[in-house]
Amino acid sequence: MQSRILIAVIGRPHxxxxxxxxxxxxxxxxxxxxxxxxxxxxxxxxPRGEDVFEAAELLGGGEVKVADRTAAEKLTNVxxxxxxAQLPEPExxxxxxxxxxxxxxxxxxxxxxxxxxxxxxxxAGASLEIEREGAPPLLVPFTRAAVPQVDVGxxxxxxxxxxxxxxxxxxxxxPQGEGESVL
Numbered sequence: 463m464q465s466r467i468l469i470a471v472i473g474r475p476h477x478x479x480x481x482x483x484x485x486x487x488x489x490x491x492x493x494x495x496x497x498x499x500x501x502x503x504x505x506x507x508x509p510r511g512e513d514v515f516e517a518a519e520l521l522g523g524g525e526v527k528v529a530d531r532t533a534a535e536k537l538t539n540v541x542x543x544x545x546x547a548q549l550p551e552p553e554x555x556x557x558x559x560x561x562x563x564x565x566x567x568x569x570x571x572x573x574x575x576x577x578x579x580x581x582x583x584x585x586a587g588a589s590l591e592i593e594r595e596g597a598p599p600l601l602v603p604f605t606r607a608a609v610p611q612v613d614v615g616x617x618x619x620x621x622x623x624x625x626x627x628x629x630x631x632x633x634x635x636x637p638q639g640e641g642e643s644v645l
Contacts, residue, residue, distance in 0.1 A: 463615055466543040467560050475534035482534050484515045497542035566618040567592045572582045
């Protein structure tokens with residue numbers, strides 16, 4: 463299990479006074495206190511509107527507020543993390559996607575397929591990328607049909623491997639030049 467969990471990403475500036483848009487993976491991002499970025503910097507976010515926040519960096523025991531648009535622009539795409547221990551335990555049949563990374567992937571018969579290397583979630587539903595030895599990665603939707611069992615405690619997911627269909631279109635029955643219309 464990872465000790466740091468991505469909880470927010472700072473987006474574009476909002477106005478000229480240092481406010482920023484934030485894409486948050488939590489209902490109340492401010493409740494988690496200081497958040498750390500990839501470089502070890504720590505930030506505090508305070509809500510100022512829908513998805514708009516005032517940001518301050520913690521330096522030398524105090525807060526240094528992001529005071530203008532130029533400073534806010536420098537924070538665009540900064541990823542913010544919270545320690546995993548600060549998050550509430552998920553309900554039954556719920557999972558933090560980060561907890562799935564590293565789990566062994568097996569088929570319905572228990573045969574090893576590989577391990578979950580990444581979890582992709584672009585908004586239309588998550589998918590698991592399973593890295594396999596000597597084969598290209600397998601990408602499966604994270605749905606109950608494709609992943610019927612998740613056992614984080616046992617360190618594995620059961621994957622119903624989808625049938626791969628050759629999507630190469632058949633050759634055209636028309637010889638070159640026939641069937642073309644001329645205007």
